[in-house]
Amino acid sequence: MPLRSDWSADHCPISRSLEVLGDPWVLVVLRETLLGLRRYDQLRDRLAIADNVLSRRLRDMVEAGLLERRPYRDGGRARHEYVPTQAAEDALPVLHSLVLWGEKHTVPPVDGGHLALVCEACGAESDTADTCSGCGARLRPAAVSWRRPWLTPASTLVVGAGTSAEAG
């Protein structure tokens, strides 16, 4: 049920990107996988998402090259986890710029919702999306943590395709 034409061959790279990243569910699945959630049940529980919606997004994201489906064993059962690719890691500035815009232009719930992007190199909270406003380091996976006090007192390292942070 497309509400617009296909933009994947548009001249503008924004339009082409939106053909892949222009879906809110894709961006929040990207957020969680880059922060270390890999398994279907973890994603479903964190996102409060319907099974059919999540299954379809995971399938689309694998097809689009954002996630890689890897087998693992859960006790005796064969299951799959979803590992972000380089293309997913390269979308981190999209997420960071949405963090910064939301911090400035939307209202958090009364019990708080400030998300701090913390540079691992210098410890500063960055107010820019892809290079730390404190020291200029690139805010790539393994170089930036997110402080999300409504979820956990500790910061969560953006792990990207690295080892799962929260999969334990």
Add this chain to the structure above:
Amino acid sequence: MPLRSDWSADHCPISRSLEVLGDPWVLVVLRETLLGLRRYDQLRDRLAIADNVLSRRLRDMVEAGLLERRPYRDGGRARHEYVPTQAAEDALPVLHSLVLWGEKHTVPPVDGGHLALVCEACGAESDTADTCSGCGARLRPAAVSWRRPWLTPASTLVVGAGTSAEAG
């Protein structure tokens, strides 16, 4: 016809931002208004968008505080143009990060489609979204131009809420 629940009171600023910016049409209207298109006919022609779709997005974007509706006179007729607000200007890094992702991970048409983000301070093409990778200047409106050779040989200054660049 919501396909998901309302995220405007979510703890995560990404989710809250997506409630406003998570629509591909909103982002391309934002792109054109920040680059100086202000008038309904200009937007409709550039975006090849249906009237009902454009009208609704403009109304939503005014309501969300991204655009301001301002009267102007066209000969004897009273019309309105749509001027981006500070909130729209602050979304520029979202657009820039989509440019950079699309340049790296999507395929332009055979007749070309490279979009260069050119820093007005140092003339470098930036490969980062909100601070110039050449000189570190913030890539705000009036400080960055977009080179879009498929539209025009000249670069287009991002004007933000300033004077229209292409409205002539």
